[in-house]
Amino acid sequence: MSQDLIAIVMFSGMLGLLLTGQRVFGAIGFVAVVAALCLWGDRGGFDLGFAASIKLMKWYPLLTLPMFIFMGYVLSESKIADDLYKMFHVWMGGLSGGLAVGTIGLMVLISAMNGLSVAGMAIGATIALPELLKRGYDKRMVTGVIQAGSSLGILVPPSVVLVLYAMIARQPVGQLWLAGVIPGLLMAAAFIVYIVIRCKLNPELGPILPKADRDIAMAEKLRLLRAGLLPLVIFFVMMVPFVRGWTSLVESSAIGAVAAFVAAVLKGRMTREVFENSVRNTLGVSCMFMWIILAALAFGAVFDGLGAVSAIEELFTEKLGLSPWMILVLMQLSFIVMGTFLDDTAMLVIVAPLYVPLVGHLGFDLVWYGVLYTITCQIAYMTPPFGYNLFLMRAMAPPQIGLRDIYTSIIPFVAVMTVVLAIIMIFPGLALWLPNLVYNN
Numbered sequence: 001m002s003q004d005l006i007a008i009v010m011f012s013g014m015l016g017l018l019l020t021g022q023r024v025f026g027a028i029g030f031v032a033v034v035a036a037l038c039l040w041g042d043r044g045g046f047d048l049g050f051a052a053s054i055k056l057m058k059w060y061p062l063l064t065l066p067m068f069i070f071m072g073y074v075l076s077e078s079k080i081a082d083d084l085y086k087m088f089h090v091w092m093g094g095l096s097g098g099l100a101v102g103t104i105g106l107m108v109l110i111s112a113m114n115g116l117s118v119a120g121m122a123i124g125a126t127i128a129l130p131e132l133l134k135r136g137y138d139k140r141m142v143t144g145v146i147q148a149g150s151s152l153g154i155l156v157p158p159s160v161v162l163v164l165y166a167m168i169a170r171q172p173v174g175q176l177w178l179a180g181v182i183p184g185l186l187m188a189a190a191f192i193v194y195i196v197i198r199c200k201l202n203p204e205l206g207p208i209l210p211k212a213d214r215d216i217a218m219a220e221k222l223r224l225l226r227a228g229l230l231p232l233v234i235f236f237v238m239m240v241p242f243v244r245g246w247t248s249l250v251e252s253s254a255i256g257a258v259a260a261f262v263a264a265v266l267k268g269r270m271t272r273e274v275f276e277n278s279v280r281n282t283l284g285v286s287c288m289f290m291w292i293i294l295a296a297l298a299f300g301a302v303f304d305g306l307g308a309v310s311a312i313e314e315l316f317t318e319k320l321g322l323s324p325w326m327i328l329v330l331m332q333l334s335f336i337v338m339g340t341f342l343d344d345t346a347m348l349v350i351v352a353p354l355y356v357p358l359v360g361h362l363g364f365d366l367v368w369y370g371v372l373y374t375i376t377c378q379i380a381y382m383t384p385p386f387g388y389n390l391f392l393m394r395a396m397a398p399p400q401i402g403l404r405d406i407y408t409s410i411i412p413f414v415a416v417m418t419v420v421l422a423i424i425m426i427f428p429g430l431a432l433w434l435p436n437l438v439y440n441n
Contacts, residue, residue, distance in 0.1 A: 029295035066286040067253035068158040073262040073278040078237035078269035097199030097206030107149030111156035125396035138205040144409035156184035175435040324362040373392040
């Protein structure tokens, strides 16, 4: 059997197992080990899985993963994140569409605390959505705001998805996180500009809060401001030493976890239940990602041994005559198609053995491509008919918001995200300037 045919059989087998509802790491790891046993016998097959696990355990930056996840869950479970919305509610309510703008700000800060889009979706749907609907905001507008804002969790540092990409692509986590800062803020700014313009043209979509709701003492406003900015203070306490070169990334992640824990204790919210839930959720999410990385490493090792990457590159560049940019665009389109039925980790693990080496061979920067991949995942998350975020929103939304509303709400935000993706592709410096500045110094 030829190498090309083996690669096709492996991909087909993996997709077949995924369609049966098997866990992602189980399907991918099983195909990798079985293929290795068939190709190289008992010794080669067993060595492959062992080597992948040793490589995973020796990867020092992986220690950042449980630290940042714990930090996010502590801030969420202790309700410190709720203070953020109260702050935005008071300070932004006097603007047309102000609460929707404040919700985007909330999502940016939640992203900086957690690194997972699911956390932003859960907090937005349970805290912001009821308040926005109660204040007369258009249900389609606010549904789109929460879905779009929550997607920032996989782009703004400390993004867990970028940690996974860093492991598979063998790129520095710190550079990838810094590369996501400006695109993430640009994405949030683009959402805010859209909301402001839309609400200016049609004020009924985002009415100004009644004066009675905004008329509170300045002392109370300042108290809410201090409480709401606490997560931002924790983020700066964690990231400034890293950016200045005083601490390593792992040390900064530990500072963030300890700072969040201390903040919850000082506010009297670190109960036994909060601590147990935070630790339990951290353990579950961390183990899930470790299994996925392990399976991806094993699968990638088989592909490296087969030389499948060189075969794919030859197919695109020599036989089909496609330019590097055309190949890159096709890769992004394939992510959007896969995103209609897979989550971001599954997409990366399935195609990383082919795409990541190919991107490097084509002469593109792998850190920059990590940002492109993440933005494309954001778009895929919200692309009908089966976008991941669409169904999360349907599960969390109140009965008056139907699936049709959810599908319709996301169209303008997907258009905004596509424009931002195109800007990052045309101007790679937007993603690479900050990591180059920090690491060159």
